[in-house]
Amino acid sequence: MNRSDDGTLAPPFPPVAAPIPPLVPAGASDLADVEALLRAAGLTIDGLGACVADRSVVICREHGGCILGVAATERFGTTALLRSVAVLEPARGRGLGRALVSRALADARAGGAREAWLLTETAETFFAGLGWERADRSEAPAEIAASVEFASACPASAIAMRRTL
DSSP states (O other): OOBBBTSBOOOOOOOOOOSOOOOOEEHHHHHGHHHHHHTTOOOOTTTHHHHHHHHOEEEOOOTOOEEEEEEEEEEETTEEEEEEEOOOOEEEESHHHHHHHHHHHHHHTTTOOOOOEEEEESSSHHHTTTTTTEEOOGGGGGHTHHHIIIIIIOOOOEEEEEEEE
8 A cells, every 4th residue: 555654645546446445344454554544544553453453344446455445343243333444545436435334234234233324524425325324323322322433432412323134
């Protein structure tokens, strides 16, 4: 992945190949690249290491090695928190975000989750198109409300959404 001196993503970005490259669980060796993509997207990385260790971070890597997109979940019994969804700018508009979210939620469901929550400041329309509904943040299960995302990483102005899996 191309990086500037401060570690953030730097142009030029590789073109996106069609079809979408495989979606795979992120490993510890992917963490720095995943964090760089999330920082570039303005998203928090707090708690992400635990998600990688739990194998609940899904990435799409271009054949040349660049991470094109990421989606992660944190699991709390039968409830999951979708977080860290980002797609590299040149890879947007081709269904990669939808594929990443679908895979992350399928993995959470396979792990026993029956409901999922998320917080967003900018992507309410995107998630609504995937079947998510706006929810009152105070209705989130206690485990979700106590997560880093809900408790401190995302501002109170972030929109809460949920969906049945």
